[in-house]
Amino acid sequence: MDPLRTPPAVAAFLAVIRASNMDTAVTTVICHSLDRWAPAYHALRLLLGECHPRAREHPRPAARVAQTALALAQAIVDGLADTVRSVLRLPWTPVEVSHTHLTATFPHLCAAYRLVGNTDDLAARMQALHTRLGACRHAYRAPLRAGSTSPATLHEVLTELEPYTLAMLTFLAQNLPHGRRYPETSHQYALVRSA
Helix, strand or coil: CCCCCCCHHHHHHHHHHHHCCCCHHHHHHHHHHHHHHCHHHHHHHHHCCCCCCHHHHCCCCHHHHHHHHHHHHHHHHHHHHHHHHHHHCCCCCCCCCCHHHHHHHHHHHHHHHCCCCCHHHHHHHHHHHHHHHHHHHHHHHCCCCCCCCCHHHHHHHHHHHHHHHHHHHHHHHHCCCCCCCCCCCHHHHHHHHHC
């Protein structure tokens, strides 16, 4: 991963992973998961003009920028779901590796896996971000009308993404499998899935 394009929260999480005594195979899977979605942060910053001064001189159509920003945000949160799957070694199918699925199963995963940290706050952040991203996607698909999502709301949602990502990576760092045994049998996982 390019250190110049790596968000500070991801870099800190990578340092924790590398300092942990996890086996190399698990560390590799987690790092590959991060490699798939962390570059979207850099792309999102470029898209929003934070890193490129000429981006403000050449404005792009607002709807296209918003749709692209939302697609990048979705890639980031879905990538976080994949990182959760990697850290907890969940047997999720590719269809299940999504922020939607993580949001629906997170409280049950926390209970089944006895995860530590402020799980209630993280679940609330997750649900709020998931709901707001969905509302923004819906608003930008439809023609702009009275009461639809404004660019300010999109900016607020994208601003929420950074603290949410930091909270999720901090939570995952607290729950790295330092010898912790997670449920591995299909029976235990079926209980988590059906809840």
